[in-house]
Amino acid sequence: xxxxxTTGKTxxxxxxxxxxxxxxxxxxxxxxxxxxxxxYSLAQVVGEGSxxxxxxxxxxxxxxxxxxxxxxxxxxxxxxxxxxxxxxxEIDILTRIQHxxxxxxxxxxxxxxxxxxxxxxxxxxxxxxxxxxxxHIGEGRARTWSTQLGLxxxxxxxxxxxxxxxxxxxxxxxxxxxxxxxxxxxxxxxYENGMEVxxxxxxxxxxxxxxxxxxxxxxxxxxxxxxxxxxxxxxxxNKRLPFNGSGNQEAMIQRQLEKKVHFENKDTSPQYRxxxxxxxxxxxxxxxxxxxxxxxxxxxxxxxxxxxxxHEKEAFSRALGHRxxxxxxxxxxxxxxxxxxxxxxxxxxxxxxxGGSSSTTDPLAVIRQEQPSSYSSVLRDIGAVQEQDFNxxxxxxSKKKEAVTSxxxxxxxx
Numbered sequence: 001x002x003x004x005x006t007t008g009k010t011x012x013x014x015x016x017x018x019x020x021x022x023x024x025x026x027x028x029x030x031x032x033x034x035x036x037x038x039x040y041s042l043a044q045v046v047g048e049g050s051x052x053x054x055x056x057x058x059x060x061x062x063x064x065x066x067x068x069x070x071x072x073x074x075x076x077x078x079x080x081x082x083x084x085x086x087x088x089x090e091i092d093i094l095t096r097i098q099h100x101x102x103x104x105x106x107x108x109x110x111x112x113x114x115x116x117x118x119x120x121x122x123x124x125x126x127x128x129x130x131x132x133x134x135x136h137i138g139e140g141r142a143r144t145w146s147t148q149l150g151l152x153x154x155x156x157x158x159x160x161x162x163x164x165x166x167x168x169x170x171x172x173x174x175x176x177x178x179x180x181x182x183x184x185x186x187x188x189x190x191y192e193n194g195m196e197v198x199x200x201x202x203x204x205x206x207x208x209x210x211x212x213x214x215x216x217x218x219x220x221x222x223x224x225x226x227x228x229x230x231x232x233x234x235x236x237x238n239k240r241l242p243f244n245g246s247g248n249q250e251a252m253i254q255r256q257l258e259k260k261v262h263f264e265n266k267d268t269s270p271q272y273r274x275x276x277x278x279x280x281x282x283x284x285x286x287x288x289x290x291x292x293x294x295x296x297x298x299x300x301x302x303x304x305x306x307x308x309x310x311h312e313k314e315a316f317s318r319a320l321g322h323r324x325x326x327x328x329x330x331x332x333x334x335x336x337x338x339x340x341x342x343x344x345x346x347x348x349x350x351x352x353x354x355g356g357s358s359s360t361t362d363p364l365a366v367i368r369q370e371q372p373s374s375y376s377s378v379l380r381d382i383g384a385v386q387e388q389d390f391n392x393x394x395x396x397x398s399k400k401k402e403a404v405t406s407x408x409x410x411x412x413x414x
Contacts (some may be wrong), residue, residue: 021045023055027072031111034364038109040118042070051077057118059106066372068106069121076113086185091115093161093187095368098318100311101152103172103182108368115367122172122180127232130173131239139268142236143298145171145179146229147305151312152181153225154290158319160191160326162221164203166228168235190221191326199224206249207231207241211256211282214249223284226293230279237272238264242280257282271298 023032023042035042039060046069047054057070075083094105094117104120124130127145131137149171156163164186172180186203190196198218202209210227212219234242242262243255261280263273275298281287288296299305308316 026053031114034111035109035116040070040116042072051075051082056121059118066106067121069119071115071117071119073115073117074113075115087115089188090184091367093184093189097156097159097161097184099152099155099315100309101148101178101180102155103180105368106372107366107370110365110367111363119182120174120180122182123175124173124177126169127171127173127179127236128168131168131235137236139237139272140302141177142233142272143302144305145236146233147294147299148179149181149229149232150290150293150299151308151316153222153229154294155315155319156187157222157225157290158316158323160189160196160323161187162190162199163187163225163228164199164201164221165205165208166225166232167205167208168232171232188221191323194327196327204228206247206252207243210284211253212284214253214256220284222289223287226279226288226290229293230276233279234261234263234276237268240264242276256280269298269301271296271301274298 022044026045027042032042041058041060042055043058044056045053046056052071052073055070055072057068059066059068073087075087078087091108095108098104103122106118106120108118109116149166153163153166163181163184165183166181170181170183172182174180186201188199190199199221200218202213202216204213206214208228208231210219210224213224231242243252243260259277259280259282261277263276275288275293275296278286278288278296279293293299
């Protein structure tokens with residue numbers, strides 16, 4: 001099962017957990033001991049890259065246990081440019097965001113060259129695995145998941161954060177069948193000195209990348225994120241990519257500009273096809289932003305999706321407050337009070353004691369204190385859509401029961 005997609009520029013390998021080893025095979029004894037003293041027990045590796053591994057993890061508190069995913073990034077194995085640029089950004093952004101449709105960050109620790117990022121465990125794996133395992137995903141489910149991702153992007157873009165690597169592998173599915181956006185290795189802030197800035201780094205996987213990014217132009221990454229959402233929405237119901245350049249970037253761009261999209265699934269609604277093409281619009285000005293997508297006819301076909309949950313409203317309200325604060329001042333997001341420092345000096349170092357002669361003086365720094373989420377529990381991770389669906393079903397059954405009772409009473413009266 002995948003739990004985090006990619007880390008920076010490194011793709012996670014989707015291998016069977018038994019082939020990737022365990023924490024005991026990859027971490028030092030002192031690492032394991034100091035994590036254990038905090039209640040963390042790392043099990044098998046479920047994802048692996050050149051300088052990062054993802055483990056299944058159990059967090060124990062007395063007789064209670066919480067199952068998490070732990071991404072371990074070894075900065076010594078990573079290029080200097082990645083550590084200074086991408087890793088610093090990822091850590092800063094992860095500690096500032098909180099949304100019901102973004103994978104929840106439980107805590108983050110730093111020891112020596114290693115960062116331990118503890119996140120919510122996605123029990124159903126990533127979206128790509130889900131699509132490959134299932135013969136069919138209904139349009140209703142695709143609509144719900146695309147809307148959840150649209151809400152996550154609306155929140156991020158309002159915060160001045162762009163993801164830049166949206167793809168099926170970076171979308172995780174929970175036990176309650178909710179979609180969570182993950183892997184912020186390419187994410188960055190677009191608010192600088194009280195202004196919005198364009199991006200110029202070519203990020204992401206080519207089949208999910210917008211034409212303006214492939215052409216090497218400066219680009220509005222909010223709109224390129226929406227293009228990627230369009231590719232994901234297409235893949236959900238067609239089980240293939242909309243554009244296939246066979247590794248030829250120029251051929252890929254040409255197909256994108258010509259809008260040559262073939263809908264393999266003939267059972268999809270006209271509204272679905274319209275919204276996909278609005279997201280896969282090569283003209284950036286005409287392409288849907290997150291708000292336009294959420295107000296599209298396709299999303300509004302299910303009225304339940306137009307009603308935001310309490311957590312969705314609170315998250316968006318926080319994002320609006322953040323944007324007003326940043327764009328109304330001359331400070332950058334990186335200097336805002338809400339951005340915790342990545343430096344290990346921000347918390348009192350905890351010295352660990354290794355066994356025997358293998359002890360080390362590397363301190364353990366807490367970058368993010370443990371923060372349980374009200375929507376991270378499997379039992380409560382059923383959003384407004386699922387709850388309303390259940391309530392509608394129960395009301396329908398109740399009406400049927402009333403109708404049967406009424407008919408029975410009528411027959412008895414006769």
